[in-house]
Amino acid sequence: MSRRGLLSVIVGCLIFTLAPFASAQNRPDPAQFREQRLNRIKEQLGSSDDEWKVLQPKIEKIMDAQRETFAGFGGFRRGGGGGGGGADNQPQSAIAKASADLRTTLENKDAPADEIAKKLAAVREARDSARKNLQTAQKELKDVLTQRQEAVLVTMGMLE
Numbered sequence: 001m002s003r004r005g006l007l008s009v010i011v012g013c014l015i016f017t018l019a020p021f022a023s024a025q026n027r028p029d030p031a032q033f034r035e036q037r038l039n040r041i042k043e044q045l046g047s048s049d050d051e052w053k054v055l056q057p058k059i060e061k062i063m064d065a066q067r068e069t070f071a072g073f074g075g076f077r078r079g080g081g082g083g084g085g086g087a088d089n090q091p092q093s094a095i096a097k098a099s100a101d102l103r104t105t106l107e108n109k110d111a112p113a114d115e116i117a118k119k120l121a122a123v124r125e126a127r128d129s130a131r132k133n134l135q136t137a138q139k140e141l142k143d144v145l146t147q148r149q150e151a152v153l154v155t156m157g158m159l160e
Contacts, residue, residue, distance in 0.1 A: 034063070041156065045149045055149075058141040062158055065134035069127070071096040094126040 041059060042052050071093040092100075102119040105111045138159050142150055153159040 037063075041153075041158075044152050044156070047149075054144060055141070058137065058144065059153075059158065061137040062134065062141060065130065065137045066158075068093045068095060069130040069134050071099075071130075093130070095123065095130055098122040098126045 038056065038059065042056070045055065047055055098119070102116075102123050105115055105119045141153070142159060145153070150159060
């Protein structure tokens with residue numbers, strides 16, 4: 001192998017070895033990300049500080065409900081598949097817990113059908129509950145918005 005080829009292999013190995021450390025250091029802080037998102041929402045809504053005191057908790061409730069609703073859709077990844085317990089130190093959601101239980105059951109190729117059905121029903125129940133919580137939070141927010149603010153939040157995916 002030529003020196004250039006050997007050097008390329010060494011550089012590649014170094015990049016491969018050090019990449020996880022670099023990405024961990026560059027990972028955004030979830031609290032900062034949330035704060036930045038809330039600031040963008042406030043700005044786009046054109047809310048006064050007094051108005052924001054009413055809107056912010058309702059918007060945060062929707063953000064939490066959306067996170068809960070989409071938790072557990074991570075396929076067969078290990079570690080809960082989304083919805084908490086990870087880098088943002090959020091508690092694991094009911095959907096993520098039920099999904100993890102279902103995945104654990106499915107890993108056993110000899111799991112009885114009734115056990116699978118029970119775990120599947122738990123996932124569906126958790127998802128239905130999360131959807132209802134999201135709809136309730138969205139309705140509570142819509143009740144205090146102007147038409148323009150509602151339209152802005154629809155375009156942002158916060159409201160249906």
